[in-house]
Amino acid sequence: xxxxEKISSLDLPELAPYRTLKRSGEHAxxxxxxVEGDKVLDRMLESxxxxxxxxxxxxxxxxYEPRLRARPEKDIAVFVCEKSLLTGMVGFDIYQGVLAIGKxxxxxxxxxxxxxxxxxxxxxxxxxxxxxxxxxxxxxNCVAFGVTALIAGETCSSLFLRRTVRNSxxxxxxxxxxxxxxxxxxxxxxxxxxxKCIAAHPRPDGKSLSQANFTGDCCVVFGNEGHGITKKxxxxxxxxxAIPMLNEVDSLNVSAAAAVFFYEVNxxxxxx
Numbered sequence: 307x308x309x310x311e312k313i314s315s316l317d318l319p320e321l322a323p324y325r326t327l328k329r330s331g332e333h334a335x336x337x338x339x340x341v342e343g344d345k346v347l348d349r350m351l352e353s354x355x356x357x358x359x360x361x362x363x364x365x366x367x368x369x370y371e372p373r374l375r376a377r378p379e380k381d382i383a384v385f386v387c388e389k390s391l392l393t394g395m396v397g398f399d400i401y402q403g404v405l406a407i408g409k410x411x412x413x414x415x416x417x418x419x420x421x422x423x424x425x426x427x428x429x430x431x432x433x434x435x436x437x438x439x440x441x442x443x444x445x446x447n448c449v450a451f452g453v454t455a456l457i458a459g460e461t462c463s464s465l466f467l468r469r470t471v472r473n474s475x476x477x478x479x480x481x482x483x484x485x486x487x488x489x490x491x492x493x494x495x496x497x498x499x500x501x502k503c504i505a506a507h508p509r510p511d512g513k514s515l516s517q518a519n520f521t522g523d524c525c526v527v528f529g530n531e532g533h534g535i536t537k538k539x540x541x542x543x544x545x546x547x548a549i550p551m552l553n554e555v556d557s558l559n560v561s562a563a564a565a566v567f568f569y570e571v572n573x574x575x576x577x578x
């Protein structure tokens with residue numbers, strides 16, 4: 307059921323999340339996240355994530371109405387306004403005129419992910435990855451290359467930040483995710499299940515990408531944008547693997563490095 311309301315301000319209590327787009331901590335405490343842009347909302351509407359409310363410019367309501375009415379939620383608040391008002395209220399120009407609030411789903415356990423997955427499994431883990439845009443881009447790569455699940459370490463950027471969801475282009479809605487409270491322990495659990503943990507990290511005694519074997523169950527671990535993978539997480543991995551590079555370039559953006567790794571995984575598994 308839709309509750310349609312035309313608004314001229316953000317004074318309503320239900321609109322508080324739209325007034326606080328940059329206060330991710332408040333949103334996390336409420337168990338909600340922000341959807342920004344039509345492509346991301348389109349993909350959320352195709353998923354089983356719970357939709358709480360939508361804020362649209364008036365001229366876009368007609369195109370969304372049929373899909374919103376088809377949603378299983380019993381109560382969805384739909385607020386419409388003029389574009390100039392939306393721009394002024396949120397503090398920047400929403401060119402697509404589309405915002406929404408969704409509920410963060412219940413956390414998945416590693417056991418549930420393993421039970422629902424097929425072999426060979428392909429996990430990806432993040433250690434201290436701090437940039438929301440990088441996390442979102444990594445999610446997009448994960449979906450494109452058929453990753454089983456994404457594991458975020460305890461010091462990573464939240465998977466449900468507005469910028470992360472936006473940069474994932476809706477990939478978040480298709481990707482099983484696990485927010486670990488102790489990445490070292492989680493990697494140990496993966497290894498106990500026979501899943502080889504491979505650190506994407508250059509080291510003198512490590513392997514180059516072509517020397518690594520990705521044909522069996524594995525988890526590739528990526529580190530912080532500045533200093534890479536922490537020593538304790540490196541120690542929890544079976545081996546280190548690096549991308550050979552020329553001209554004294556020693557690193558790539560994490561999403562670019564991930565795409566190279568993911569292609570090699572699929573090539574070895576006959577999926578390229």
